[in-house]
Amino acid sequence: MELELLIIKTKANLWAIRERIKIARNDIETKRPDATAYITGALQSEKELAEAYQMFTDLYEHALSISRENNVLARRNIELMRRVKELETELQTSNF
Numbered sequence: 001m002e003l004e005l006l007i008i009k010t011k012a013n014l015w016a017i018r019e020r021i022k023i024a025r026n027d028i029e030t031k032r033p034d035a036t037a038y039i040t041g042a043l044q045s046e047k048e049l050a051e052a053y054q055m056f057t058d059l060y061e062h063a064l065s066i067s068r069e070n071n072v073l074a075r076r077n078i079e080l081m082r083r084v085k086e087l088e089t090e091l092q093t094s095n096f
Contacts, residue, residue: 006061011053018049 025042028035 006055009091011056014053014056018046021045021049022038 003062025039025046028038028042032038
């Protein structure tokens with residue numbers, strides 16, 4: 001699977017899991033408000049999933065930034081290699 005699609009799928013899965021936990025927690029809060037351990041655990045899980053989702057998003061954006069920088073540096077490297085060849089040719093033709 002292409003990386004972009006895998007990232008979208010993973011983010012969607014994290015969001016969907018968080019939503020299922022939230023729906024279940026809301027149901028428990030309505031039907032069994034005394035089940036505080038379940039409610040607290042669900043809230044903690046929601047928070048952790050939100051943090052994981054955000055970290056995943058931040059890492060992906062950082063990877064994109066590095067990729068863009070890599071492309072810029074690769075183009076610059078090609079330009080510099082071309083210039084080195086030009087200078088080598090110039091040196092050879094000037095009889096040094």
